[in-house]
Amino acid sequence: MRFSYLGPRGTFTHMALMQISSDEGGHIPAIDVPAALRMVRNEETDFAVVPIENSVEGGVNATIDSLSNGSGLRIVAEMLVPITFVLASRGPMDLSEVKRISTHPHAWAQCQNWIASNLDDAIHVPGTSTAGSAKAMADGAMNFDAVLCNPLSAEQYGLTVIAEGVADNPDAVTRFICAGREGTALPERTGSDKTTLQVQLPSDEAGALLAMLEQFATRGVNLSRIESRPVGDSLGRYQFSIDCEGHVEDERVQAVLIGLHRTSPHVKFLGSYPSAKQVPVKLRPGTADQDFVAARDWVSNLLGK
Numbered sequence: 001m002r003f004s005y006l007g008p009r010g011t012f013t014h015m016a017l018m019q020i021s022s023d024e025g026g027h028i029p030a031i032d033v034p035a036a037l038r039m040v041r042n043e044e045t046d047f048a049v050v051p052i053e054n055s056v057e058g059g060v061n062a063t064i065d066s067l068s069n070g071s072g073l074r075i076v077a078e079m080l081v082p083i084t085f086v087l088a089s090r091g092p093m094d095l096s097e098v099k100r101i102s103t104h105p106h107a108w109a110q111c112q113n114w115i116a117s118n119l120d121d122a123i124h125v126p127g128t129s130t131a132g133s134a135k136a137m138a139d140g141a142m143n144f145d146a147v148l149c150n151p152l153s154a155e156q157y158g159l160t161v162i163a164e165g166v167a168d169n170p171d172a173v174t175r176f177i178c179a180g181r182e183g184t185a186l187p188e189r190t191g192s193d194k195t196t197l198q199v200q201l202p203s204d205e206a207g208a209l210l211a212m213l214e215q216f217a218t219r220g221v222n223l224s225r226i227e228s229r230p231v232g233d234s235l236g237r238y239q240f241s242i243d244c245e246g247h248v249e250d251e252r253v254q255a256v257l258i259g260l261h262r263t264s265p266h267v268k269f270l271g272s273y274p275s276a277k278q279v280p281v282k283l284r285p286g287t288a289d290q291d292f293v294a295a296r297d298w299v300s301n302l303l304g305k
């Protein structure tokens with residue numbers, strides 16, 4: 001099995017990938033998220049592992065947009081990684097000497113308060129990833145003095161940690177997904193699953209967003225993430241990237257999909273997969289599979305079928 005991922009070796013994304021595959025021979029680093037997903041689309045790899053959401057910084061737009069543009073992909077797994085940052089340099093260094101810090105923009109955003117309190121005149125030098133910055137420093141890059149990366153990649157690239165516990169929120173977590181091509185088999189339902197969708201709203205219709213959300217609410221399907229992203233063709237046109245609780249094999253999720261398909265100009269199904277936390281979904285009365293089956297049987301009886 002070949003996995004592309006946001007590289008190089010030692011990124012948080014690589015840590016997420018190691019949770020599902022320890023065979024490093026099949027790990028192929030990509031320069032950015034679109035490239036990792038493109039490798040799956042071009043059949044250079046079977047799956048891609050990319051970040052989708054961080055508990056502090058929110059959605060990863062590069063992932064949300066790359067999933068919706070281009071040929072279909074199928075999410076088959078999610079992984080959670082606790083995020084801890086260190087400030088690392090080529091050798092011992094006083095914090096007062098650190099003026100330029102390289103890291104991934106998402107990592108920079110998660111350390112804003114610490115930087116403002118400890119190095120308020122330091123500027124950000126954007127890197128392709130946290131480990132990308134660590135590797136560039138080890139390879140001799142001179143356009144920055146230190147990097148923000150995870151402790152593992154500081155060690156891996158032979159850097160010296162000059163400050164630990166740098167993140168603003170010590171409990172930060174990033175969620176990653178593993179995506180294959182559209183034809184990839186659906187993971188079996190576990191009773192604690194998530195489904196990812198992309199839904200466009202009809203233009204210029206009062207209450208269109210409320211009507212879309214009601215498709216979920218009336219079937220007791222809880223949303224765990226909803227993000228609006230521009231469609232891109234003109235101002236004011238948005239689509240929504242949504243994670244909801246449940247598997248496409250659940251009757252209530254199928255009812256939501258049917259409702260969305262009837263009322264939205266465009267719905268994309270991006271996969272159903274086990275939730276990383278494996279907490280069983282709490283069903284609202286009347287929304288279990290047998291309730292939908294009994295209701296359908298009742299209507300069939302009315303029709304004499």
Ligand SMILES: O=C(O)C(=O)C[C@]1(C(=O)O)C=C[C@@H](O)C=C1
Pocket residue numbers: 006010011012013014051054060083104106107128129130131174
């Ligand atoms: O740069 C990395 O190490 C990544 O894996 C990317 C990424 C992200 O895009 O959010 C992943 C986890 C952290 O939240 C910071 C950066």
